[in-house]
Amino acid sequence: MSDTVESVIVAIDGPSGTGKSSTSKAVAAALGLSYLDTGAQYRAITWWMISNGVDTQDAAAIATAAGKPVIVSGTDPAEPTITVDGEDTSAAIRTQAVTSKVSAVSAVPEVRALITELQRSIAAAAEKGIVVEGRDIGTTVLPDADLKIFLTASPEARAARRSGEIKGADVAATREALIKRDAADSSRKTSPLAKADDAVEVDTTALTLQQVIECVVSLVEEKRSATDNAEKRAAR
Numbered sequence: 663m664s665d666t667v668e669s670v671i672v673a674i675d676g677p678s679g680t681g682k683s684s685t686s687k688a689v690a691a692a693l694g695l696s697y698l699d700t701g702a703q704y705r706a707i708t709w710w711m712i713s714n715g716v717d718t719q720d721a722a723a724i725a726t727a728a729g730k731p732v733i734v735s736g737t738d739p740a741e742p743t744i745t746v747d748g749e750d751t752s753a754a755i756r757t758q759a760v761t762s763k764v765s766a767v768s769a770v771p772e773v774r775a776l777i778t779e780l781q782r783s784i785a786a787a788a789e790k791g792i793v794v795e796g797r798d799i800g801t802t803v804l805p806d807a808d809l810k811i812f813l814t815a816s817p818e819a820r821a822a823r824r825s826g827e828i829k830g831a832d833v834a835a836t837r838e839a840l841i842k843r844d845a846a847d848s849s850r851k852t853s854p855l856a857k858a859d860d861a862v863e864v865d866t867t868a869l870t871l872q873q874v875i876e877c878v879v880s881l882v883e884e885k886r887s888a889t890d891n892a893e894k895r896a897a898r
C-alpha cells in the first residue's frame with residue numbers, strides 16, 4: 663500500500679441482527695475511518711414523531727413534519743452519538759415503542775429524501791473516509807461507494823443475537839418481530855432493503871463477530887491495494 667492512504671467509503675447493508683453495527687464500528691476503528699449508523703437516524707426521527715404526537719400511521723402528517731427535527735450524528739466509532747434538537751436520544755431511540763414504528767416512518771418518501779441528503783453530506787465531510795451502515799446505502803445513498811458489503815444470517819441466529827441483548831427476551835417473539843420488520847423494509851416502494859448488484863454478500867450465521875470484522879477489513883485492504891496498483895499502472 664502507498665504511504666498516503668486514500669479516503670475510502672464503505673457501505674454495509676443488511677437486515678436486523680446480521681452484525682452491521684458491531685462490524686461497522688470495529689472496522690471503522692481499526693482503519694481510522696468515521697462511522698455512521700443510519701438506522702439510528704431513522705429511529706431518531708421516529709422518536710421525534712412519537713414525542714410530538716404525530717400519528718406514525720399517517721404518512722401525510724409525517725411528511726409535513728419531517729423537516730422539523732434537527733438530527734445530528736457524531737461519527738467517532740469509539741463513541742457514536744445522536745441528538746435531536748440538541749437532546750441526547752441514544753437510549754430513547756432503542757425502546758420497543760420506537761422499534762415497532764420505525765419501519766412505517768422510514769417508508770415515507772419525504773423522510774427518506776431528508777435523511778438521505780443528511781447522510782450524503784456526512785459522508786462527504788469525512789476526510790479519511792467512512793463506514794456507513796443501513797439498508798439502502800449501497801443501492802441509493804452512496805451508489806459509488808468503494809466497497810459494498812451485504813450481511814445476512816439465518817432468522818434463528820439473528821433472533822438469538824438480538825434477544826441476547828435484552829434480559830428475559832423471548833427468542834420466538836423476537837424472531838417474528840424481526841421477520842415482520844424485514845418484510846416491511848424490503849417491500850416499501852422508496853429504496854427498500856436490498857443488496858446492490860456489486861455488493862459482496864457475507865453470511866454471518868456461522869461466523870464469530872471477530873471473523874466478520876477480519877473479513878471486511880481484508881476486503882477494504884484488498885480494494886485499497888487494487889486501487890493503488892491501478893494508479894501506479896496509469897502513472898507509468
Ligand SMILES: Nc1ncnc2c1ncn2[C@@H]1O[C@H](COP(=O)(O)OP(=O)(O)O)[C@@H](O)[C@H]1O
Binds near residue numbers: 676679
Ligand atoms: N457474527 C456474530 N456472531 C455472534 N454475535 C454477533 C455476531 N455479529 C453481531 N453479533 C451480536 O449480535 C447483536 C446484534 O448485532 P448488531 O451489530 O447490532 O446487528 P445489526 O446492526 O445488523 O442489527 C449484538 O449483540 C452483537 O454483539
Ligand SMILES: Nc1ccn([C@@H]2O[C@H](COP(=O)(O)OP(=O)(O)O)[C@@H](O)[C@H]2O)c(=O)n1
Binds near residue numbers: 704765768769795798
Ligand atoms: N438505511 C436505513 C437504515 C435503517 N432504516 C430503517 O430503520 C430501522 C431501524 O434500523 P436499525 O439499523 O437501527 O435496526 P436494527 O438492525 O439495529 O434493529 C429499520 O428497520 C428500517 O426501517 C432504513 O429504512 N434505512
